[in-house]
Structure formats: C-alpha cells, structure tokens
Amino acid sequence: MQMNPKRYEKMIYRRCGTSGLKLPILSLGLWYNFGEVNDYETCKSIILEAFNHGITHFDLANNYGPPPGSAERTLGKVLKEGLMEYRNELIISTKAGYWCWDGPYGDGGSRKYLMASLDQSLKNLGIPYVDIFYHHRFDPDTDLRETMLALRDIVRSGKALYVGLSNYGSADLKRAHAILDQLNVPYVITQPSYSMLNRWTEYDGLLNTQYDLLHRGTICFSALEQGLLTNKYIDGIPDDSRAKNKFLHFLTPSDVTDDVVSSLKKLDVIAKSRGQSIAQMALAWVVRDPRMTSTLIGVRTLNQLYENLKTLEHLEFTPEELEEIEYALK
Numbered sequence: 001m002q003m004n005p006k007r008y009e010k011m012i013y014r015r016c017g018t019s020g021l022k023l024p025i026l027s028l029g030l031w032y033n034f035g036e037v038n039d040y041e042t043c044k045s046i047i048l049e050a051f052n053h054g055i056t057h058f059d060l061a062n063n064y065g066p067p068p069g070s071a072e073r074t075l076g077k078v079l080k081e082g083l084m085e086y087r088n089e090l091i092i093s094t095k096a097g098y099w100c101w102d103g104p105y106g107d108g109g110s111r112k113y114l115m116a117s118l119d120q121s122l123k124n125l126g127i128p129y130v131d132i133f134y135h136h137r138f139d140p141d142t143d144l145r146e147t148m149l150a151l152r153d154i155v156r157s158g159k160a161l162y163v164g165l166s167n168y169g170s171a172d173l174k175r176a177h178a179i180l181d182q183l184n185v186p187y188v189i190t191q192p193s194y195s196m197l198n199r200w201t202e203y204d205g206l207l208n209t210q211y212d213l214l215h216r217g218t219i220c221f222s223a224l225e226q227g228l229l230t231n232k233y234i235d236g237i238p239d240d241s242r243a244k245n246k247f248l249h250f251l252t253p254s255d256v257t258d259d260v261v262s263s264l265k266k267l268d269v270i271a272k273s274r275g276q277s278i279a280q281m282a283l284a285w286v287v288r289d290p291r292m293t294s295t296l297i298g299v300r301t302l303n304q305l306y307e308n309l310k311t312l313e314h315l316e317f318t319p320e321e322l323e324e325i326e327y328a329l330k
C-alpha cells in the first residue's frame with residue numbers, strides 16, 4: 001500500500017511528558033462512525049487519509065462500534081488490507097473499563113475483565129500487541145492494586161507497550177501512578193474529556209498533576225462536544241447529525257439549547273476573525289497549553305477530517321481572543 005511520502009511534513013508531534021512516546025496533536029478516535037453500522041469504504045478512506053496527513057495515532061476501546069468490538073474489527077480490516085505494512089509507524093490504543101458484555105466479568109477494573117478484554121481486542125484487530133492499553137475508567141469497587149497489577153502483567157506479556165488511564169481525576173491518578181511507578185509499569189498518558197463547554201479538568205488541576213507532577217501526557221476527548229462545537233447546529237439540527245442518530249444516545253436534540261446556539265453564534269464571529277471554523281478554533285483551543293499532548297477527533301466524513309486538519313494552520317491565541325471566547329461561553 002502506497003502512502004503519502006510527505007505525511008510527516010505538517011503534523012506536529014508532542015511528547016507524553018518525559019516518556020519516549022510522541023503523539024500527533026490531532027489523533028483519530030473510532031468511538032462512533034467506524035462500527036458495523038457505518039459504510040466500510042468511508043471508514044477506510046478516513047483512516048488512510050488521516051495517516052496520509054501524519055495522524056499516527058488511532059484510538060479504540062473494546063466497546064466502540066456500534067456494536068461493541070466492531071470499530072476494532074474495522075481497523076483490523078484496514079490493517080489487513082495493507083496498512084499493516086506501516087505498523088511500526090502506528091500507535092494503536094484500546095481500553096477496557098466500561099460495560100462490554102453481560103455477566104460479572106464484562107465491566108469494571110478486575111484482572112479477569114482486563115485480561116479477557118485485551119485478548120478479544122487483539123483478536124478483533126488481528127495484531128499481537130497494542131501500543132497503549134488503558135483502564136477506561138476508575139473503578140471504586142475494585143482494589144486499585146489489582147487493576148494496576150493487571151496492567152503490569154499485560155505489559156510483561158507483550159500485549160501492550162505502554163499503559164494509560166482514562167477518566168481518572170487527579171487524586172486517583174496520583175494513587176494509581178504511585179503503584180505503577182513502584183511496579184515499573186510504563187504508564188504514559190491519561191485520557192479525560194475536555195472542551196470549551198466541559199472544564200472539569202481545569203477545576204481538578206489535571207494538567208498540573210499529570211504533567212508537572214507525574215511528568216506524563218494527556219490526550220483529551222470530545223473536544224467538539226460530539227459536534228456541538230461546530231457550525232452545524234447554528235441553524236437547527238441536521239438529519240445526518242449525531243444528535244439525531246438513532247444508534248447514539250450521548251448527544252440528543254435536547255443538548256442543542258438556546259444558550260448553546262447563542263454561544264455558537266458568538267464563537268462563529270471570533271472563529272471567522274481568525275480565518276477558522278468553530279471546529280478548528282475549538283480544536284486549537286484544547287491544545288493551546290503545550291502540556292496537552294494531543295486531542296482526539298471523531299470525524300464522520302472525509303470533509304470533516306480535512307477541515308479539522310486545517311486547525312494546524314492557526315494554533316495560537318492572543319490573550320484578547322481567549323477573553324472573547326470566555327465571554328461568548330457565558
């Protein structure tokens with residue numbers, strides 16, 4: 001498979017803290033839009049075009065689809081059809097932690113769940129190892145040491161090169177890191193949600209913890225609030241949007257409130273003055289702090305991918321622009 005020889009020319013790569021691992025500041029997430037219910041040729045062209053533009057990192061979880069597991073199978077098929085030739089240039093991550101199958105072993109943070117799930121993920125992907133394996137969310141009912149020991153043994157077994165923790169707050173990250181450090185586990189990254197409309201990591205002090213204290217990386221997700229932070233909802237709710245998708249329930253028409261639309265109109269003015277769309281400005285905004293290693297993008301079409309890639313052309317913000325954005329969000 002012939003890929004673009006100039007694919008590394010424009011992308012920016014940031015290091016996960018002091019670890020050896022670098023990630024592109026835009027990474028492709030396969031939560032939705034890459035399942036069995038989606039058109040495979042579209043999925044394939046988005047994945048290949050992303051890589052053609054320097055996006056080396058593809059983010060998955062055991063439950064991505066729909067149905068669960070099918071997003072991993074989609075990437076597995078693309079790998080089999082030629083992308084595997086470039087495996088050494090790819091960072092593939094997957095996760096376990098949310099519900100994935102019925103019964104007592106398909107959810108949470110048990111050793112049983114993590115081990116079984118990763119085996120299933122590797123089968124779906126058709127590869128012997130992933131680059132990053134995450135515990136998908138903190139599990140208050142499982143002894144943290146059990147989960148961390150499972151991560152250690154997963155790395156020791158060669159089924160993952162690095163480990164990550166997703167949806168953990170600062171306090172839990174510190175506790176988890178202390179165990180992982182003692183066990184010599186290559187923990188490199190955390191994955192929280194973060195966007196102009198979702199600021200919990202700022203109140204939590206997550207970047208201070210993760211970067212300044214633990215010297216590790218952070219990759220944020222839903223930087224566009226699942227599409228809300230784009231131009232698409234300014235004049236109503238399009239039929240082909242996620243808010244109207246019958247398979248997806250995390251964004252609904254009731255999320256498109258008058259307040260949100262009013263903010264979008266103001267953000268649109270600021271974005272235009274920067275020569276950007278709202279999506280491009282919202283993506284640049286989440287990576288404005290260099291301690292943010294990368295942001296995931298979850299695109300449904302090639303045009304969305306191309307639009308989001310153009311974010312790289314204007315990443316900086318003036319203090320006045322940042323103030324105007326805060327005002328627009330009020």
Ligand SMILES: NC(=O)c1ccc[n+]([C@@H]2O[C@H](COP(=O)([O-])OP(=O)(O)OC[C@H]3O[C@@H](n4cnc5c(N)ncnc54)[C@H](OP(=O)(O)O)[C@@H]3O)[C@@H](O)[C@H]2O)c1
Pocket residue numbers: 028029030031032033059060136166167191220221222223224225226227228230231232240241242243279296297298299300303304305307308
């Ligand atoms: N760790 C976790 O718990 C967790 C949770 C959620 C997500 N994630 C990761 O983060 C990734 C991204 O999450 P997300 O899908 O919520 O991200 P997102 O980027 O906030 O939303 C993606 C949606 O935004 C819309 N969009 C993207 N670019 C656009 C553009 N240029 N113009 C107009 N609309 C655009 C599309 O919506 P339409 O379909 O309406 O066109 C697309 O489906 C996931 O794939 C996954 O890898 C992780």
